[in-house]
Amino acid sequence: MTDDLQVPVPPHVPDHLVRDFDFNHVPGADEDVYGAWRQLQDGPEIFWTPRHGGHWVVTRAEDVELVQTDYERFSHEVMTLPRNAKPLRTPPIQYDPPQHGGYRKVLNRAFSPRVVAGLQQDLRDLATSLIEGFAERGECEFVSEFARHLPIVIFLRMVDLPMEHRELFLGWAEAAVRSPDATAKRAAYQQAIDYLSEVISERSENPGDDLISMVIAGVVDGRPLDHDEVLGMCTLLFVGGLDTVAGMISFIAMFLAENSSHRRQLIESPEMIPQAIDELLRRHGMSNTVRLITRDTELQGLQLKKGELIMVPISLHGLDDRRWVDPLTVDFTRDTRGHATFGTGPHRCPGAGLARAEIRAFLEEWLQRIPDFSIKPGEKVETVTGSVNGVRRLVLTWPTPSLDTVRHC
Template sequence: MTIPAHVPADRVFDFNIYDFAVDGAEYQAGMQQLLQGNVPEIFWTPHNGGHWVVTRSQQINEVLNDHEHFSSRQIVVPKPPIERPPLKPLQVDPPQHLKYRNLLAAALSPKAVASLAESARVLAIQLIEEFKPRGECEFVSEFAQHLPVAIFMNIVDLPEQDRGLLTGLAEIVVREEDERLRGDALMKIAGYGMQKIIERRAKPGNDLLSSIAIAKVDGELLNDYDLTGMLTLLLLAGLDTVASMMGFFARFFALNPAHRRQLIEDPSLINNAVEELLRRYPIANLAREVTQDFEYHGVCLKTGDMVVVPTALDGLDERRFEVPLTVDFNRDKPIHATFGGGVHRCMGSMLARTELRLFIEEWLKRIPDFEIKPGTEVKFAARAVATITSLPLVWSPTNTL
């Protein structure tokens, strides 16, 4: 393997961020091996084009909050072989970043999220009531991919019949190993989005896509290049992220009846439970590109170097959280980097929290006791984002509320 001249031998660790040993579906716990004493806290791996990895909470938050040294213009490893439209605002650094972020702000504001909460609750109840009498469901396909995706489709006013197409393409972009297939799926998502922009410019509505279609930056409508990237980001985030988180939440509750009972007996803990589970089960491997040569915690970083930031390690760092693998709904202020940090902190975090809270509230009211179906396998996949892909659950219909 080729190691750059500025990387000392004692900083090299052979680890593939996309392919490592995981026991069952405990993806986050598997990542914790990087916090062992034989692993440098900041190391270089030759996999995926060669890149640095920061492993401790302090460095994770420093990198995410320092856009001057760590740019978001490249956000995955390896770097794409061809230039693509940047996913604005995610791949734009300040000061230009805010111009594009503001275009999305109103649709994800506290007021907007509050107005969406009631429809989300109604849908959650409807979904649960449909399969509750059966005594079983496949959680991902029957719930997790319905609730958040339906809410998102409402925000952007897209037809329900397009949901399958879009979620399938998002799955390829986020988790497919073949760069060619990822690129093809990206182009299809972009093409779909641009067709909708043409329609909304001709006949705008009150949805987020219409707002973007007629929005102006520096006095001009967004050009096709900028729109392509922005719409791709919007569709990927809305169709995948919360559904992925929800799967890990449901798996935890299926395996931990005492925690279920704790929330049933004291629903006031549910908001804190959401934060604690977000801390324990992050799903994203973020990446940043070094903007200039400089020394960082004893490591010489060079312009163009890539740095991977595994958000799972922020919540599992024992220097920040006592017994980090343990889920404690009474943990004091579990502030975490699950939604990123700095200027690029996830704009949809409030909506995500709301949907996750509603899931817990309405599920435990109706199906308080459930487990993973015996003899089945919980399946997961991970690349830039980890997700539970199959979670068969069972319960006794006579014991539901």
């Protein structure tokens, strides 16, 4: 059954701020995820929806930043709708400071600049191999043939999990972050948990130099992590590592397929790529999670009650014209400092450096080999929303002589 549980509107919620909004089914999201989300900024800055047990939604960058950083009032303890979607707590993201910091240190080692630098050649080699596998064909289904390979193969190498189970893992991750069915979402988490629990037990007996073994050996406040803490942390890595970057790369590929002038900028001035990546990240925010309100409080003159949930759509931060001039326009010279795509404050994504490295490898290797590409005529792009925005299908096409031209330059 689709999770669309509706509850009565609480008496403290003004009638004019009630909207029948379901983040799993944002009108128009199958055509344009970001255009669909941005429609919310035409209404109240904060509103209440009775869907998914009832929750608040903020729509402006100022409030997104406030809710993300004010963890004393807006806790990360609950981040997913429905409330019981996760069968266990996943550190460090579901812990607030000071507890958060100890768990965060365990992961920082795995995503340090030194570790990311050591992966650069693997990323480039893999990107090149994938591209050359279909370049002469003149088209590809980008999501399944590239985006769901590059970051995911690297992640599976980091955690030393079998490549042959990739599609199974991807199915669990997709359902966990995007299924509108509450039962299916929880079941997907549970399948991942059951699988990882066995892996953790085996690695505890026979540790290696992989990321899971590193988490098992982690120490917080002078004590080793217990089984549930290790399992929660590995589940977080598993779901995040298998979905988010693949989605971001797909949105970027879709944008560049539709905007040849931006492609030419990056081809003619490749030194712009690092700055361009942050602008593309700003424009394509991914997550739409919630926070738990820890005490009765006021926000924008509204009374929020302890125990209620409030949604923080990162999608809307980068689209807010009060925060960004002409936000829908991608400008590679824009000052993007302060974009919230990786989060803000102490909970900022520890894998941000690796994500940037993966996007950079994609851009540099792809644009060198396939400089001119577009969405194949007659093929519909399939985009989706949910806890994380995503692209399900993106068929790209290009003139095959472009490959030969580049090879002989």
